[in-house]
Every structure is written in structure tokens, then in C-alpha cells.
Amino acid sequence: xxxxxxxxxxGQHVRxxxxxxxxxxxxxxxxxxxxxxxxxxxxxxxxxxxxxxDGDPVFACNRAVSAIVGREVTTLEGLTxxxxxxxxxxxxxxxxxxxxxxxGGIIMSxxxxxxDNPNPGRAEIVAALDxxxxxxxxxxxxxxxxxxxxxxxxxxxxT
Numbered sequence: 001x002x003x004x005x006x007x008x009x010x011g012q013h014v015r016x017x018x019x020x021x022x023x024x025x026x027x028x029x030x031x032x033x034x035x036x037x038x039x040x041x042x043x044x045x046x047x048x049x050x051x052x053x054d055g056d057p058v059f060a061c062n063r064a065v066s067a068i069v070g071r072e073v074t075t076l077e078g079l080t081x082x083x084x085x086x087x088x089x090x091x092x093x094x095x096x097x098x099x100x101x102x103x104g105g106i107i108m109s110x111x112x113x114x115x116d117n118p119n120p121g122r123a124e125i126v127a128a129l130d131x132x133x134x135x136x137x138x139x140x141x142x143x144x145x146x147x148x149x150x151x152x153x154x155x156x157x158x159t
Contacts, residue, residue: 010078036076050105
């Protein structure tokens, strides 16, 4: 049974009509037109659907939309309003994406990591990206990209 739900997405209050058990990913993509999070496996095992909820990376493919009412959701589109996030620039510079299907989720997890830890070590980066499946084999380049973005963010804060 469809309900009128009020969400807070990318700094905006929005109302949607949805069954409370509808996956957040479906509401974001189909009702709000936010296409940065992708449907991958539907089992919370690939990370293509990753968004931030109250700043923490969460899988949107199985998260009931009713579970995020009253919480702040940030999608790739909300993270990158106006200008690319340093992690996006670093991924391009390191040529870390091939097909790009997984990158939206990886960007979200990397941005959360860098917000909490401006100087992560390799092991911390690997742990943060561990929930993401990339079949292109660009893992080492992705790690270098997170290190590059961390350095860029530190340099921005030092000036």
C-alpha cells in the first residue's frame, strides 16, 4: 500500500508516493531521477547502489525507503553539486575506471572515508572499498586515486 513519505535527499525535502518497503534505490532512480546509484546485484554485495545516509555509506538496493525517513540521504548527484569532488578528479587522473558502473558507489564510500580520515593508509582504503565489486580490475588504480584525493583535500585545507 502506497504512502506519502517525506525524505531529505541532497539537502532538499521531497515527498514521494511509495510502499514503505520499496527499496530506496528504486525511489531515488525512478521517482527522483537520481541515476548515480546503480542496481548491481540486488543483494548488498557489489556496492553499485551505495549512497550516504547520515554520512555513512549504505546499500540502497535493499534498504526500505521507510527506514530512511527523517535521515539525510546524499547521492552522487548531491556529493558533486557544482564541481567534481576531489575523488572524482583523482579517479580520472589515475584512469581508475573502465566501464564506470561501480564508480558511483566507490566514490560515495571513498568520500565518507576521506571526510572521517584525511590521511588514510592503504589498509584503511582497502577496507573502505572492500564492499565494492569491480570487474574491470582497476583496484590498484582506485587505491592510488583515493590517496591522491586525500592529498588534494589536505592541501586544500592547509591553504
